Amino acid sequence: MHVNLMHVTRRTLKSDHYGNIFSLHLGSLNTVVVNSYSMVKKVLTDQGNCFIHRPTNDVIERLTKCQGLTFNNGYSWKQHRRFTLSTLKFFGVGKRSLEFIIMEEYKFLHQSIMDTNGLPFDPHYIINNGVSNIICSMVFGKRFEYTDKRFLNMLSLMSKALKLQTSVFIQLYGAFPRLMDLLPGPHKELFSCFHQVCAFIKEEVDKHRADWDPSSPRDFIDCYFTEIEKRKHDLEAGFHEEGLQYAVLDLFVAGTETTSTTLLWAFVYMMKYPEIQEKVQAEIDKVVGRHRRPSIDDRPCMPYTDAVIHEIQRIGNVVPLSVPRMTNEDTILEGYFIPKGTQIIPNLTSVLCDQTKWKTNHSFDPQNFLNAQGEFEKPEAFIPFSIGKRSCPGESLARMELFLFFTSFLQSFYLSSPDGTQTSLDFKFGMTLSPKPFKISFTPR
Ligand code: HEM
Structure with a gap:
């Protein structure tokens, strides 16, 4: 199923206050924030090969030349x-x-x-x-x-x-x-x-x-x-x-x-x-x-x-949002289409405080x-x-x-x-x- 990023935003935010994925526009980059242990694991390991790049922009380019x-x-x-x-x-x-x-x-x-x-x-x-x-x-x-x-x-x-x-x-x-x-x-x-x-x-x-x-x-x-x-x-x-x-x-x-x-x-x-x-x-x-x-x-x-x-x-x-990643190819995550070049933020806070995973989370x-x-x-x-x-x-x-x-x-x-x-x-x-x-x-x- 191919849905655009706006679709991701509307569907997850409407159905779930703390959505597992939602998109926003940060600087010049389409960005998807990924929440909860199961979703972050999917992005970083199960489908990790599609999410392995780092995004770049003029600031990073100027600071590190990538x-x-x-x-x-x-x-x-x-x-x-x-x-x-x-x-x-x-x-x-x-x-x-x-x-x-x-x-x-x-x-x-x-x-x-x-x-x-x-x-x-x-x-x-x-x-x-x-x-x-x-x-x-x-x-x-x-x-x-x-x-x-x-x-x-x-x-x-x-x-x-x-x-x-x-x-x-x-x-x-x-x-x-x-x-x-x-x-x-x-x-x-x-x-x-x-x-x-x-x-x-x-x-x-x-x-x-x-x-x-x-x-x-x-x-x-x-x-x-x-x-x-x-x-x-x-x-x-x-x-x-x-x-x-x-x-x-x-x-x-x-x-x-x-x-x-x-x-x-x-x-x-x-x-x-x-x-x-x-x-x-x-x-x-x-x-x-x-x-x-x-x-x-x-x-x-x-x-x-x-x-x-x-x-x-x-x-x-100490690294609450990890270091941003970027899709290195078009990919489908939980049924949502995420184009190549989308910035991905694995929200580690949502995992380290995931209420389903910890006896005391906060x-x-x-x-x-x-x-x-x-x-x-x-x-x-x-x-x-x-x-x-x-x-x-x-x-x-x-x-x-x-x-x-x-x-x-x-x-x-x-x-x-x-x-x-x-x-x-x-x-x-x-x-x-x-x-x-x-x-x-x-x-x-
Ligand atoms: C408590 C200490 C530390 C924490 C919580 C931490 C956490 C992290 C996190 C969350 C990332 C992003 C990984 C990803 O994108 O999946 C990262 C990357 C990285 N860390 Fe650490 N780190 C720590 C200590 C160190 C130390 C001591 C070094 C020195 C060797 C180091 C070197 C790096 C480097 C070079 C990367 C980039 C790796 C890459 O892009 O391939 N970190 N770290």
Whole structure:
């Protein structure tokens, strides 16, 4: 059955207030929003091959040239995806060596927090820096000091850019690029942020090229140089110096903001629910004790802590609308015709809060991940990293970081909001959904 997009809108919205699919016009793109676990699963896995592209517009084109991984498509995307996954694995993802890198970084975080002497502070920048250092050690082959002003500025530009991306000015730029080019506004700020972050990356790439030794790759950048050599006759694959810059940008941005925002939510929920914090600490004391640091091998023995971390990810919902997709061919979804080139928004919020899938869907409840015996159990609707062939390539890295950082913090510190203040669950909306700035005290246990 072929129906046009307006037909989709009228039928679903009329029959069902919270329709499973509905269409709207966003910028210059026909867009279909997909809701509920069963529908999102259909789009991302069962019929995933028809929904694998990313949409583009003048803003994305200008920011990324549709190179690298996140906004790339077709053959070049496939080659970059394969290369990125195997290179991350080569540098430790899914292996013990990654645990070592994370725990070395924890030592720096621990010291910085000890330096606060239990006084309230805003944890955003140090957490952002600590988390970013994990992906930086794989991509740039080094970490950056928390006092490195230039790097702190990069992190702040990145956070700002992610917020600006959802500004109405960016939508307007998508619709009227030539006109908007003549006007000042947040779109100009966004371009400037990206320009500065790209300049920083280019400088790092140039330094790498100066002493590159193909026989001993130090990091992602070195491996990409080798790939450029290997693929010099395969132009379509898009491995060249510019592609390298955007591939690094993708990992740097995606590998920093999402995980650090999740940790910030973890702090917020632990301040808000001190009784849950105490239960996590009791489990850490029982399984790990106080004389050694937690290890990834402890996770199977810590069902309650594992449930709390998953619940933080579910309710924190840091990438609420995933990253948009686009139909790469005409397709039929649930009887509705969706033409090639339609933007698709998989509404992860509708899945992570789907009332048919969760014991408690709209509030914080670790029981969502525990069965009657108190064992950890993961419902199928837990998909904060998305699912299917284009799902998040950083999932296992992020999961390891979240477990090790979270348990190490709670092993050493009691987390509380400054005297007399109520912990707020207010959020800021951008490409990611993050808590509003807050202060926290870390008191040694
Ligand atoms: C809690 C942490 C994280 C969450 C919740 C998250 C979530 C997501 C989601 C929802 C997508 C869209 C997938 C899709 O279109 O189906 C995505 C894509 C992506 N993520 Fe993550 N992510 C996290 C951490 C990371 C980390 C640590 C990295 C670094 C390696 C990373 C790198 C990427 C990249 C490169 C893409 C684009 C993949 C592609 O287009 O093929 N993410 N992530």
